[in-house]
Amino acid sequence: MATIKDVALQAGVSVTTVSHVVNTTRHVSTAVRERVELAIRELGYVPSAVARSLKSNTTRTLGMLIPNSSNPYFAEIVHAVEARCFAAGYTLILCNTDDAPARQSVYLKVLAERRIDGLIVVSTGDDDALVAQLHGLQMPAVLLDREIDDPGCDLVETAHKDGALLAMQHLLALGHRRIACIGGPAHVIAGELRVQGWRQALANAGVLPEGDALLWRGGFTSQGGHEAMRAILSSPGARPSAVFACNDLMAMGALRAAHEVGLRVPDDLSVVGFDDIELCAYTxxxxxxxxxxxxxxxxxxxxxxxxxxxxQRHQPHQMVLPAELRVRASTAPPFALSPTLALDPVPLLRQP
Known part of the structure; x- marks a missing residue:
């Protein structure tokens, strides 16, 4: 592999001159610059990013932590982040924490060792040490989608509760009154805000839920949504005429469970999700x-x-963006409800 000394020797200049050409730190005559650039191309010389970062105290690299790389919602977010980074001349290092606090902690240390310039974090939502760890990194950080109790970080997210209210108002306007909710893990604030929206909409409509008898948990996965929907349909009492799932993957699992027992969506059951991942238009x-x-x-x-x-800015800033309802074919006015369906037993996921 060619070194900066090889380039200097072939171009007939000093190592310092090559460094000035590579880093544009001092004016070099056009003729000399062209000789150096020709030597770089012929030798295939690649400047050391580590050495350049030590001199400039910047790597033009950002880090990003996401909790689940298999969730299309996060994949679509990453696509937007990476495109913006590339346009700004920055490289993005992506780490998947798999919603594990210990793994999140390890990746934060790894990114700090890489001397990244800043960090975008979608937290696991269940790590009390994260705030202290972010402060210890001594670098700018932006929280995305999931809040943590750290007033020093920037935050950009959607108005989760308001979005849930939109979904519920749509179902209530169609005439639904018995509306179940499939929530995510209770420790994720974004998901709990959506559950709060479900509760508030029912209360506003004077439809008092039976405690949390209509609240089930699906873990933000398709499998979890499928299991929760099976449990809802096999629970005693009248089945709901509609289901609000707190993310699209759980809604897709619910669609599959309804289909498996012969329910027609939306004739027999209406289903609403949250996120609007690209796949929603193709279910x-x-x-x-x-x-x-x-x-x-x-x-x-x-x-x-x-x-x-x-x-350019030193004070933390929070951006909460509005959500929008996308009405498609999985919702309709309720038909006459049939009794509970006879299903094979499934693990109960309802919150105590």
């Missing part, structure tokens, strides 16, 4: 859902982070 039927502005969220996260990295 059968296409899924009504609450849309998060994913492209704008990703772009804003990068812009806010670069403002802090460049020193």
């Amino acid at each position: 059968s039927p296409p899924l009504t859902t609450v849309a998060q502005p994913k492209a704008r969220i990703g772009a804003l996260a990068v812009d806010m982070l670069l403002e802090r990295v460049s020193g």
Whole structure:
């Protein structure tokens, strides 16, 4: 592998001159610059990013932690973040924490060792040590989608509770009154805000839920949504005429469970999701859902982070973006409800 000394020897200049050409730190005559650039091309010389970062105290690299790389919602967010980074001349290092606090902690240390300039974090939502760890990194950080109790970080997210209210108001306007909710893990604030929206909408409509008898947990996965929907349909009492799932993957699992027992969506059961991932338009039927502005969220996260990295802004800032309802074919007015269905027993996921 060619070194800077090899380039200097072939171009007939000093190592210092090659460094000035590579780093544009001092004026070099056109003729000398062209000789150096020709030597770099012929030798295939690649400047050391580590050495350049030590001199400039910047790597033009950002880090990002996401909790689940298999969730299309996060994949679409990452796509927007990476595009914005590339346009700004930055490289993105992506780490998947798999919703594990210990793994999150390890990746934070790894990214700090890489001397990244800033960090975008979608937290696991269940790590009390995260705030202290972020402060210890001494670098700008932006929280995305999931809040943590740290007033020093920037934040960009959707108005989760308001989005849930939109979904519920849609179902209530169609005439549904017995509406179940499939929530995510109780420790994730974003998911709990959506559950709060479900509760508030029912209370506003004077439809008092039976405690949390209509609340089930699906873990933000398709399998979890499928199991929760099976449990809902096999529970005693009248079945709901509609289900609000707190993310699209759980809604898709619910669609599959309804199909397996012969329920027609939306004739027998209406289903609403949350996120509006691209796949929603291709489910059968296409899924009504609450849309998060994913492209704008990703772009804003990068812009806010670069403002802090460049020193343009020092005070933390929070951006809460509005959600929108996307009405598709998975919702309709309720038909006459049939009694509970006879299903094989499934693990109960209801919250105590």
